[in-house]
Amino acid sequence: MTLRVLLVGTLALILAGGLPLTKAQAAGEIFIPLLVYRTGPYAPNGIPIANGAADYFTLVNERDGGINGVKITFEECEDQYDTKQGVECYERLKAKSPVLVNPYSTGITYQLIPRAPVDKVVVHSMGYGMTASADGRWFPWVFNFPMTYWSQASAFVKYVALQEGGMDKLKGKKIAHIYHNSPYGKEANPTLEELARRHAFELTLLAVDHPGQEQKATWLQIRRLNPDWIYISGWGVMNQVAVKEAAAIGFKMDRVVGNWWTGTEVDVIPAGDAAKGYKSMNFNAPGAGFKVHQDINKFLYDKGKGAGRRDGIGEVLYNRMVVNAMLNVEAIRTAMTKYGNKPLTGEQVRWGFENLDITEKRLEELGMKGMMRPLRVTCDNHEGNGLAFVQQWDGKKWNIVSDWIEPIRDVVRPKLEAAAVDEAKKLNYTMRDCAKEK
Amino acid sequence: MVDVVYAVLVAPFKDMAGSPAFLVEVLIGGVFAGLMYSLVALGFVLIFKASGVFNFAQGVMVLFAALTLVGLLERGVPVVLALALTTAVMVALAFAIERFVLRPLVNQEHIILFMATIGLNFFLEGFGEMLWGANVKKLDIGIPDRSFVVRGVQINELELTAAVTAALLVTLLAMFFQKTRIGRALRAVADDHEAALSIGIPLKTIWVVVWSVAGVVAIVAGLMWGAKSGVQFSLSLIALKALPVLILGGFESVPGAIVGGLIIGIGEKVGEVYWGPLVGGAIENWFAYVLALAFLLARPQGLFGEKIIERV
Known part of the structure; x- marks a missing residue:
């Protein structure tokens, strides 16, 4: 093979999307956009959520050196819980090739659902968004575990x-x-x-x-x-x-x-x-008494790297986002078992979400035993088997x-399945056969 | 068809007649809510009356006043001193607005001044958030929030206090406008800036006074609404509740703000409770505007607004 053939071949592969090398990937990292609302009328809810995300992703980088060695990069974009601004944020941060997004607004989630399969970005609307999207046969790119x-x-x-x-x-x-x-x-x-x-x-x-x-x-x-x-x-x-x-x-x-x-x-x-x-x-226990909180204090707040106030650790919404971020990280980790410890594409991360299995043992390892229930996600059930209290x-x-x-x-x-058919029809989706996907 | 006519025109009235104590409770609820809306509407009226400017920032002024008060209380300042300091802050704000916003725009079209208040709105919102944070704050100034029952009618102490406060404030403001020299000067400025200036009324002073008074009204409104829902950024949205009151009562009438508030308050509560269930509920927001528009068709200047006759 001549050098010319090699170059042309490589170029053709890149143009065909065969080598979707993104900026984050090129830097050996995984990029996650954070749509936040730290200002405006909904800021009292938005601040603990934003802090929970920033703290957990930073903790994974600081304590573990990333996910199996691959660092997480993230960037906040302020949307004031406004659907229009949220979509603008997503579109802006899309240039950084995210693999997943947590919209934290049902309105924004509805807007991102049709974009997800096109952009190859997983939408994780944890406990909100479109209930019908829990039917993974119709909505392969949307996940709303642990419950709808x-x-x-x-x-x-x-x-x-x-x-x-x-x-x-x-x-x-x-x-x-x-x-x-x-x-x-x-x-x-x-x-x-x-x-x-x-x-x-x-x-x-x-x-x-x-x-x-x-x-x-x-x-x-x-x-x-x-x-x-x-x-x-x-x-x-x-x-x-x-x-x-x-x-x-x-x-x-x-x-x-x-x-x-x-x-x-x-x-x-x-x-x-x-x-x-x-x-x-x-569906996530309140309080700051879990091992993960000790780690957050030790690796972040004791070193001045915390995203918010120390007394905000353990608040209901803070913990919810810590759990949310953990599930994101574990889904990526799951994907790495198949695709290797390297920056992944959205497609690969989607596979990780669909094969996520958080056991009691894994929760204990993560310092979150009792903070949430074990969770298993499948191809057809994107809600998982979550429980509430x-x-x-x-x-x-x-x-x-x-x-x-x-x-x-x-x-x-x-x-839910009947609603999924109705919603999918609106988007001209076809049902996939989960038996064929492994 | 007969069923629909019955449901709309007969059943609600039968319901009212069948349970008069509940009807009284709905009416009282409407009166209390209406007076709370009036408190916000008053701030708009004052500034419009004196300067012809629709102050888009009035809702945020309520928020800013409440944030300042609760911020001081959280730092251990006694209630009376905190109220005095908050008043001082609102007066200082009035001076700043006159100096940096209104004075450079004097003699500009009203729409320009209106745009300036939009800018002021966003500035105050961001500045308040920067200064006091975005968390929900409990406002406790000792007003009880319990309910008591009189002949089967439940009355909330906080709402009763707010209603009495609003009534007092309106009486004071009406007297201020009608009986005092500065009140008459305010009305003169509202009618014609240049004519007022020509007879020696100091425009700058008048603007400072009126924005200060609107600031004080904002403190009272912030106190009452803040005690009801906690002090948070949503407080600025209560301006939306004042708009139908203004449409109905007229933009330049203090009594109009009160009567308008009462009509809107009672109208939306009665509408929501007796007719709301027919259409799935949650009609009170838009019902208030429908009510205001219906009045507007009959009296475009509002119930108490001045009819504008211009030579052409």
Whole structure:
């Protein structure tokens, strides 16, 4: 082979995309963009999330020298939780050849879903986004493990049943769902309606318009309805006002349960002591008592490399993003078992996500035993086998007050698969055969 | 068709008649909410009245005032001193706005001044965040937030306090505009800058006074709304709740801000509770605007706004 043939051949391969050597790859690194909202109305939620991501990725670099020796590079882009700005951020950072993205906004997630297969970037919307995308046969590039909104809603109903003495005791009970009047807020409604039909409880749906600063009319209706349980799907100021209104009308706080985006430290602060007893769903344990936190302190904060305040470590949303970042890292590590310890492409990382298997032993090695449940993702199930629990505010901190709750999967999965067909049709997707993919 | 007519025109009224205590609670809820909107609307009215400028930054001024107050309280400053210091900050802000924003733009079109307040809005938002951080802060100035029941009607102490405060503030402001020399000067400036100047009314002083008073109103609004939801950046969005009040009450009437607030507050609560469920709820935001627009069709200048007649 002459030099000329070699050069032409190499050039042809590059042009054909056969050697997609990116800037990060060329530097021997993996690039992950961080769409953050450290400013604006949603900053109180956005800051711990952004800090959690930056801290965990930095920890992996500082403590372990990267993922199997491959360093992670990341760059924050401020989107103020605004869909338009979030998409702009993604488009800008796309030039750096990311392998995955965590949008941290359902609105941005919906915008990125059609781009993912084109750009070959994995979209990981952990516990948010489009529920239907959990069907990996239709949405190979989107992952929402460890759980979806629908599974969460079913776990909430199961929790209520446990408190009432069994599923049969749900009959005749009154449950109100107060939700943010947005696609996100409405996500749980079909599941709740289906479960209300099956178990004969009375469901009342009460929408609250953005931003939710004024909810008097909603809580007047709650006073009249006098439900047995309230489930809240809120975000931002809606959460704080809802908790305060519930307390102000004297509703039993231990019968008010927020979803996992309605149960953070900032949600209960304005209500003060009146918020005591308020509950919320969660899938990541709160608190700073895990080994991973010790490492974060030792390798980052003791050396002045932490992204935020030391007392922010262990907050609900901080921990959620630490878990999120860990799952990203472990998915890449999984991909490396097949493709080698080197900078990977989006395609290769996607394989890692689809074959992710976080065992109890692995959680212990990561210093996160008890912080989340073991998780297994498959080609057709991008939600994984996650479980949820209920936490309760005691006036100072969140405490776990239930066992891990298995979602009612036989109700959720068929609805999810039907929804996936509908959503995929809109995008002209075809279903793949998972049996053929290994 | 008959069912729809029944659901819209009959059932809600039957519901009201069937449960009068609840109706009273809805109405009281509307009155309290309306007065809270009026508090925000007042700030807009004051500045518009004196300078013809629609102050886009009024919502952020509420936020900035509340952030300053809570920031001082968090640092251990006693409540009374914190309130005094916050007032001083808002007065200083008024001086700065007059010197660096309004004075260079004097005699410019109102749209130019409006654009300047948009700039001011984003500056104050960013500056406030830089100064005090973005976290949600609890505002506790000793106003109780419990509820009590009178003849089956539940009343919230915080909302009652806010309503009384708003009523007091409006009375004071109305007297200020009608009875004091400076109040009359403010109205003269609002009518015609050049004419006011020609009879010796100092424009600069008037602007500082009016922006200071709007700053004080912002403190009160920030106090009440901050106590309700915690002090956070969403506070600036309450300006959106004041807009239908302004459309309805007129941009230059203090009593209009109150009456407008009451109509919007009661209208949106009654609408949401009795008609909202027919369309899936969450109608109160847009219902307030529909209500305001309906009034606007009948009185384009708002309920209390001045009818503008120009020679052509």
